[in-house]
Amino acid sequence: MTELLVKNACVIDPLRGINGEVMDIAIRNGKIVEEVSDAAEVVDARGMLTMPGGIDSHTHICGTKVNFGRYMSPEDMRAGRTPRQGAMHATSGYSVPTTYGNSYRYSVMGYTTLLEGAMAPLEARHTHEEFSYTPLQDTMANTLFDGNWGILEAIRDGDTKRVAAIIAWTLSAVKGFGVKLTNPGGTEAWQWGKNVTCIRDPVPYFEVTPAEIIRSVVEANELLHLPHSVHLHCNNLGTPGNYTCTLGSFGLIPDLNKKRQTLYATHVQFHAYGGSGWKDFCSKSEPIANYVNMRPQIVIDMGQVMFGRTTTMTADGPMEFNLYRLHHDKWSNHDVELETGSGIIPVIYRRKNLVNSIMWAIGLELALLTKSPWQCLLTTDNPNGAPFVKYPEIIALLMSKRYRDAEFATVHPDTESRVPLPAIERELDWHEIAVMTRAGGARALGIQDLGKGHLAPGADADVAIYPLRIDEVDPAAEYQKVIDGFSQTEYTIKRGRVVARRGECLVHGSNATFWVRPKVPENYDMGKDPDFIEKFDRYYTVRMRNYPVQDEYLTRSRCIETEADL
Amino acid sequence: MIVKDAVCPFCGCLCDDIEVEVEGNRVVAVTNACELGMTKFMGEKRMKNPILRDGNRWKDITYDEAIRYAADMLLSAERPLLYGWSGTHGEAQCVGVHMAELIHGVIDNTSSVCHGPSILAIQEVGHPGCTLGVVKNRADLVIYWGSNPIDAHPRHLSRYTRYAEGFFLENAFRDRKVIVVDVRKTETANIADEFIQIKPGGDYAVLSALRAIVQGKVDTIPRTVAGVTRAQLVRVANLCKSAKFGAVYFGLGLTMTQGKYKNIRNAIELISELNRHTKFTISAMRGHYNVYGSNEVNTWMTGYPFGIDFSRGIAFYNPGETTAVDILARKECDAALIVGSDPAAHFPRRCLEHLADIPVVQLDPYPNATTAFCNVQIPVAVTGIDAEGTAYRMDGVPIRTRRVLSTDYLSDEEVLSRMYALMQEAS
Amino acid sequence: MKVTLAMKPMTKGFIPIEAESIVPKNFLSGTDLSVWRGNRELRLDEAFSVSVEGSADRAEDVEVVLSGDTCRLKRVGEYMDAGRITVLGGIGMHCGNFMSGGTIEVHGNADGWLGREMAGGTIVCRGDVADYCASGYRGGRKGMKGGTVEVFGRAGDFLAESLAGGTVVVHGDAGDMAGAEIHSGTLVVHGNCSRPAANMKGGSCYVYGTARGMIPTFRKVGTVQHEGRTLIQFTGDLANRGKGNLFVKDYEYLD
Numbered sequence A: 001m002t003e004l005l006v007k008n009a010c011v012i013d014p015l016r017g018i019n020g021e022v023m024d025i026a027i028r029n030g031k032i033v034e035e036v037s038d039a040a041e042v043v044d045a046r047g048m049l050t051m052p053g054g055i056d057s058h059t060h061i062c063g064t065k066v067n068f069g070r071y072m073s074p075e076d077m078r079a080g081r082t083p084r085q086g087a088m089h090a091t092s093g094y095s096v097p098t099t100y101g102n103s104y105r106y107s108v109m110g111y112t113t114l115l116e117g118a119m120a121p122l123e124a125r126h127t128h129e130e131f132s133y134t135p136l137q138d139t140m141a142n143t144l145f146d147g148n149w150g151i152l153e154a155i156r157d158g159d160t161k162r163v164a165a166i167i168a169w170t171l172s173a174v175k176g177f178g179v180k181l182t183n184p185g186g187t188e189a190w191q192w193g194k195n196v197t198c199i200r201d202p203v204p205y206f207e208v209t210p211a212e213i214i215r216s217v218v219e220a221n222e223l224l225h226l227p228h229s230v231h232l233h234c235n236n237l238g239t240p241g242n243y244t245c246t247l248g249s250f251g252l253i254p255d256l257n258k259k260r261q262t263l264y265a266t267h268v269q270f271h272a273y274g275g276s277g278w279k280d281f282c283s284k285s286e287p288i289a290n291y292v293n294m295r296p297q298i299v300i301d302m303g304q305v306m307f308g309r310t311t312t313m314t315a316d317g318p319m320e321f322n323l324y325r326l327h328h329d330k331w332s333n334h335d336v337e338l339e340t341g342s343g344i345i346p347v348i349y350r351r352k353n354l355v356n357s358i359m360w361a362i363g364l365e366l367a368l369l370t371k372s373p374w375q376c377l378l379t380t381d382n383p384n385g386a387p388f389v390k391y392p393e394i395i396a397l398l399m400s401k402r403y404r405d406a407e408f409a410t411v412h413p414d415t416e417s418r419v420p421l422p423a424i425e426r427e428l429d430w431h432e433i434a435v436m437t438r439a440g441g442a443r444a445l446g447i448q449d450l451g452k453g454h455l456a457p458g459a460d461a462d463v464a465i466y467p468l469r470i471d472e473v474d475p476a477a478e479y480q481k482v483i484d485g486f487s488q489t490e491y492t493i494k495r496g497r498v499v500a501r502r503g504e505c506l507v508h509g510s511n512a513t514f515w516v517r518p519k520v521p522e523n524y525d526m527g528k529d530p531d532f533i534e535k536f537d538r539y540y541t542v543r544m545r546n547y548p549v550q551d552e553y554l555t556r557s558r559c560i561e562t563e564a565d566l
Numbered sequence B: 001m002i003v004k005d006a007v008c009p010f011c012g013c014l015c016d017d018i019e020v021e022v023e024g025n026r027v028v029a030v031t032n033a034c035e036l037g038m039t040k041f042m043g044e045k046r047m048k049n050p051i052l053r054d055g056n057r058w059k060d061i062t063y064d065e066a067i068r069y070a071a072d073m074l075l076s077a078e079r080p081l082l083y084g085w086s087g088t089h090g091e092a093q094c095v096g097v098h099m100a101e102l103i104h105g106v107i108d109n110t111s112s113v114c115h116g117p118s119i120l121a122i123q124e125v126g127h128p129g130c131t132l133g134v135v136k137n138r139a140d141l142v143i144y145w146g147s148n149p150i151d152a153h154p155r156h157l158s159r160y161t162r163y164a165e166g167f168f169l170e171n172a173f174r175d176r177k178v179i180v181v182d183v184r185k186t187e188t189a190n191i192a193d194e195f196i197q198i199k200p201g202g203d204y205a206v207l208s209a210l211r212a213i214v215q216g217k218v219d220t221i222p223r224t225v226a227g228v229t230r231a232q233l234v235r236v237a238n239l240c241k242s243a244k245f246g247a248v249y250f251g252l253g254l255t256m257t258q259g260k261y262k263n264i265r266n267a268i269e270l271i272s273e274l275n276r277h278t279k280f281t282i283s284a285m286r287g288h289y290n291v292y293g294s295n296e297v298n299t300w301m302t303g304y305p306f307g308i309d310f311s312r313g314i315a316f317y318n319p320g321e322t323t324a325v326d327i328l329a330r331k332e333c334d335a336a337l338i339v340g341s342d343p344a345a346h347f348p349r350r351c352l353e354h355l356a357d358i359p360v361v362q363l364d365p366y367p368n369a370t371t372a373f374c375n376v377q378i379p380v381a382v383t384g385i386d387a388e389g390t391a392y393r394m395d396g397v398p399i400r401t402r403r404v405l406s407t408d409y410l411s412d413e414e415v416l417s418r419m420y421a422l423m424q425e426a427s
Numbered sequence C: 001m002k003v004t005l006a007m008k009p010m011t012k013g014f015i016p017i018e019a020e021s022i023v024p025k026n027f028l029s030g031t032d033l034s035v036w037r038g039n040r041e042l043r044l045d046e047a048f049s050v051s052v053e054g055s056a057d058r059a060e061d062v063e064v065v066l067s068g069d070t071c072r073l074k075r076v077g078e079y080m081d082a083g084r085i086t087v088l089g090g091i092g093m094h095c096g097n098f099m100s101g102g103t104i105e106v107h108g109n110a111d112g113w114l115g116r117e118m119a120g121g122t123i124v125c126r127g128d129v130a131d132y133c134a135s136g137y138r139g140g141r142k143g144m145k146g147g148t149v150e151v152f153g154r155a156g157d158f159l160a161e162s163l164a165g166g167t168v169v170v171h172g173d174a175g176d177m178a179g180a181e182i183h184s185g186t187l188v189v190h191g192n193c194s195r196p197a198a199n200m201k202g203g204s205c206y207v208y209g210t211a212r213g214m215i216p217t218f219r220k221v222g223t224v225q226h227e228g229r230t231l232i233q234f235t236g237d238l239a240n241r242g243k244g245n246l247f248v249k250d251y252e253y254l255d
């Protein structure tokens, strides 16, 4: 039995309605408890800001495409190398760090749970392998269904239950967590070098539209009672005028779930663009945020862009090719049979560039114009908008109008006429930041009942203690203190152990992986469906028996079983 | 007993539809595999136990003794080289990386003598690729460039291209064109629809010419380029542009000939160019069944796919300097651990001279050419036969190999983990 | 101030020594520096006999003289910004990498990656240079960005790869793929070389001898007079939508 007592913590725990109360936190065997014995090890938080461990609800840290981002970028790898030291292995990389690099840097920032944003089912084993080398965070993977042939055919046949059955089989087989649609239909079209422009464009051969895909997959997701909602990367990412497409997609979504949203729309900054081309490119954050404000069934994340060098990587192959034609730097693409695709290119976001400046503003505007922080979570779509190590700066920008103005003075001068940002006075408070970086993520992912994102007795003892005195620091003025404070915890506690202290990781750790196994009736078990099996054998190049991810790949398995309504 | 859907641990195709018949813990029949795979599954004459060189003779030693020897050898070295890794499972490769990091050594895999140049090219311009099934189901044009699958990847043609069924091809054999580009008429060229014969060393020039022609700049191109007529180049460029889905598979004929990675870079840039017109992908025909896995493991753990030097604690990558052939030729290491490869069968003589001068430990199930250079050899289980583990197919698809026999041999991972544990104790 | 470093014979003679600490400015605060032989750290005086004459307040006034068998000494002059390094014999890999100022003179041959990613200053090599002289790093977009490299002997392959600024002059022949991927800057090869300026985007490449295996995607513009020579001018590389200038005395296609 190991016990830990965190004393004098200034706790913000939004899911429990605690906002800045000084209290003790008792931990036994990795869980929060009511009280511990006198023998417990004591950590004195000395009134410092203490929150549940951070949850990144959309990041790219593990798997085929992430690793290819490293593989093709030795110049990025050499930027940020550290040697093996103490419990820490060597790390490399800036925008796409090695798995240990990701894990240590997130841990030092107080993050304890990460959702990998995109996993191709056929290559799931790779994602899980990398998860086990990301030892200081619990992990889960969004599973890509945007171009899944079986699903496209079932939608064409109007059979939503079969859509659900295929999702159920696949999630169980690949040990996936959530349902991800990346440019639905577009990734299949891209395997012919084509794309879909918006939600009413039919997918070649399959003759279903993105709108139909989104609607039936959302329904199927709810039939399966999955913890998380459908996680959507809208069509038409990154193009001027795409906000109408985004609003169209949001308009398809009914309110089907009482506990959480029905749609999680990711990196919405990239989908909130006005203008008819790059010349009149402008922000459309206002209509998007207004729409979200009226629709509790929608949660978005920012996808904030920060200036500097990074690597973009997404399952959205056609979008990456367009980016490549714009930048003419290196370009990788990887289409995955019967399922999805991906693309990778390095980019540099520059203050002197008008489009980049507008993008930077849009992300902030979304967070500031969305009234409820529960509906707009803090991300950069790491590393697409920026590497996650920029989160502290983003927090400071959201908390300080003065900081925003100072930064705004350095961006392209024409930005002012294209964005509403300078007129926005709102400054987020500590509680709102806590929602956007942990509590909101837990609720949106549907993992608060599994003990994530809060510090109630029974919860996983994942705690972040930041060297910040919220009664002393004025974030509006002292934004540098906010940045420094969120950059490095005083203590990061994971599963009841202090894993990081003042920038150094102290233990090797071992991750747990959350995955979902929906229970379906026998007649919806795709593992026994003759048509499904026949197609699998004929068109996949991996045998169906060799496809599922074996238990060996999960260091700690946290299987979530659901009862499907089929 | 018949083991179905076994995974063939021979080449980068990583065929996973093999049926292996086992009787009395011996493989007696293998179905679906090619000759090469069959031979691997039927392999016999394994080394029985670890051996230590004792003057001109071999002495049997225990696993504990052998592992201790290796650990001591590596700990005392100033620049140990950990080489091979393509012929073992990912879990063992991971231990290898931890080991290199701990002892501040150099870790390199067989890429440095096969597709290392392809990786260097990808690092310059990226890689438009796809999984093998995408090609199987869609490609109406397949180009084998400097690769001869009939010899080296016998089932590539039947599983993915020439003889494969494809979802979007009504009559795949008729509707799918195959072009072979090589310096000589290979067996694969005999089954191609078009053969382009290039003078040795001329691939780069031909690729440049094709890129220009695809852009419509035909006039500048000389009448012949490296033995290929301009007319043929124009015809091939048109074939490519009019294909619905084209796929290039290149081999060592492009990678290891004059210009090396610049050839691959040029080929990739041709494919990027063609993607402005239609859909095209390009991929390397990887040799060892898990060489790609070794690249993947190294990359997520160190940031680099091969040739990683931890001498100074942080990872340093510079192929041509930190790669095994270069290090050995320059005599820059003072001990070597060889796992899952047989360098003595492939490396230049100069490299072997140095290998003969330094202490060498090898993990390998069989006596091989490298055995002659070893101080200690430790026999291990064969991944895919008596050990399970992860391998990455040439297109990046990871597959878990099956165990078809059970033996008492330790796996590479087990031996290396024990070695690593001793090293951790010592440091 | 003159610092003389005479290499001591090494017992493990083949293991390279990395000596990025050998930069003029470091000697302003003494000679308590270390170098690395493989994974072992050595004091400077374990690897060299060290002698110092005179004193200096600024790096510009420091000269470092290296003698003995320095062919396996790597990274000398890395990030050097001022002063002078004179190598009496040959020098190992990565000499003058990332250099931004000052002068390095090598009397013997230089091994690979001489002046890699150099931004300024001058490197003179009296002997031959191996591959990747004045080049970039793996996967990087830009090679050398500024400064001057002058080689009196021959150069190996991939000379001035991805050159993005500055001037590289080789008085002898160069190997294969000289000036591949040049973006800007100037490369001059007095002798012959193979496949110059492949995939060039911009900049200028001069070959006063014969360009063998000439890349077929350069367009001939005409002849020009250049420093008393008649050269044939090409533009390209068309395959890469390049607008660079390639000047050669003669050329041969691989046809």
Ligand SMILES: [Zn+2]
Residues within 6 Å of the ligand: A058, A059, A060, A117, A118, A266, A267, A314, A381, A384
């Ligand atoms: Zn994403």
